[in-house]
Amino acid sequence: MVESQEIELRGHIIDSGIMTQLFDRVMDMGGNFEILVFDIGKEKTDPSYARLRITASSRKNLQSILSEVHRLGARPLEVKDVHLVAADADRVAPRGFYTTSNHPTNIKYAGEWIPVGAIEMDFLIVVDPENKTARSVALGKIRKGDLVVVGEQGVSVQYPERPREQSTFEFMHGTVSSERPSETLIAKIAKEILDIRKKGGKIAVVGGPAIIHTGAGKALAGMIHNGYVNVLFAGNALATHDIEYNLYGTSLGMDISTGNPVMGGHKHHIYAISEIMRAGSIKKAVDTGVIKGGIMYECVKNDIPFVLAGSIRDDGPLPDVIQDSMVAQDAMRKHIEGCSMVLMIATLLHSIAVGNCLPSSVKTVCVDINPAHLTKLMDRGTTQAISIVSDAGTFLPLLARQLEIQSGQARK
Known part of the structure; x- marks a missing residue:
């Protein structure tokens, strides 16, 4: 049974090569894509917008593809709040926890987008609901009761874009x-x-x-x-x-x-x-x-x-x-x-x-x-x-x- 989901990307997605990388990863993983909307910025400094439908042969395959393109900044049209699960013990994280890249990352919590502080690759995201803050934390520094982000729901990655200036x-x-x-x-x-x-x-x-x-x-x-x-x-x-x-x-x-x-x-x-x-x-x-x-x-x-x-x-x-x-x-x-x-x-x-x-x-x-x-x-x-x-x-x-x-x- 064919499974599909619509995603969107914003920013300098053409000249930074993000769209090309997305196409390659979808096809390399056995999926297909259909471009539904593609608004291209007219000037060098103008951002672009794309909405695509990703299809795959199974739900599992689709989720794998979506996980890959998520790292390029793609996200679903409707973004829900992150799913939080408390750690059972020190250094014991909930199963299925989200692992960070080293790219700027935001999470959606209580309907608001919050930047993840001290971003570092292969860390977890811990949310402080009282102060409405999020930070990346090493697995070995997770403490009992920490609210850990599980899955990719509500997480948005800002993939690095090509600099506007020559360098x-x-x-x-x-x-x-x-x-x-x-x-x-x-x-x-x-x-x-x-x-x-x-x-x-x-x-x-x-x-x-x-x-x-x-x-x-x-x-x-x-x-x-x-x-x-x-x-x-x-x-x-x-x-x-x-x-x-x-x-x-x-x-x-x-x-x-x-x-x-x-x-x-x-x-x-x-x-x-x-x-x-x-x-x-x-x-x-x-x-x-x-x-x-x-x-x-x-x-x-x-x-x-x-x-x-x-x-x-x-x-x-x-x-x-x-x-x-x-x-x-x-x-x-x-x-x-x-x-x-x-x-x-x-x-x-x-x-x-x-x-x-x-x-x-x-x-x-x-x-x-x-x-x-x-x-x-x-x-x-x-x-x-x-x-x-x-x-x-x-x-x-x-x-x-x-x-x-x-x-x-x-x-x-």
Whole structure:
């Protein structure tokens, strides 16, 4: 028996590619569509409206299709209030609970549309009926009695639209290729950073130890010193090898200036960790003159917060490393709030971790020498990222240089 339902979409659904994605998903899932109304905006800034009938071979198939297109911003013609069910116990959510995307989301409650606060992918939505507010909450933080949204009824997703203005993030959005004019892109990213800084926005860097290994540590330290970085997310390794380099001139026992191994250099990173343990913390090591330069030094000297998240692979670890991963997640979320751009450089797992916490409205740049790493990040849900296949040792010095050139031109 054929089942059908009418849905509607509003906004810049043509030039943002939303309609094309909807058609593809309906057909890929074995359904059909009929366009009933299609009002196209006449100007670039005018929104469009479409009403469609989706048909499928069974009710189950139809619901699966509707669930997919819901994520693109499609919704039924008549929207009812969300269905709320109280959690039976801490960390026990009602069956069939709604799971969020990282796109702006609203719910209909008591006849009104309410924005969902602190949106993050793969969370639940909890409603406070007294204050008429909604927030996204991790599964592990659900508490007994929380009113959780169940099903997609009354939930509306605002799928990201193509920017009205020309920008790097419009041109490069959502694809990975090594055949790109990297220096031109880096110049555009530098311009975005300067624009964000001028507007008072926050810029975060997610960094891996390859930044140190490739000799790019000085460039990142300079960016922090010059005010282009507002928060640093990393692991034990980046901080350890940054400190190792500034104490001994090596990274993983290799002389950064010559690329040659140093006799006994394999001990240097452990010695570096030991010196910070002796001092008590990275800040105390800077304050007492143990550390005299580098990325962590500039963070301390310029009051730039950093979150070092631990790993089972860590040596030491440094005393500043947060070894409880859930506590580290919360620390990252605290500093992600208000970020306008995130630069993810040479660290796959850390980039995915931070990317999972980001709303889709945050401009995201991911740089890695391995194209598969960039693809994996976007496959995990960070579809707003633009990706550059490049070595950290090439990217960061070029970016620092472009920031210097363009900021100098702006002052003239």
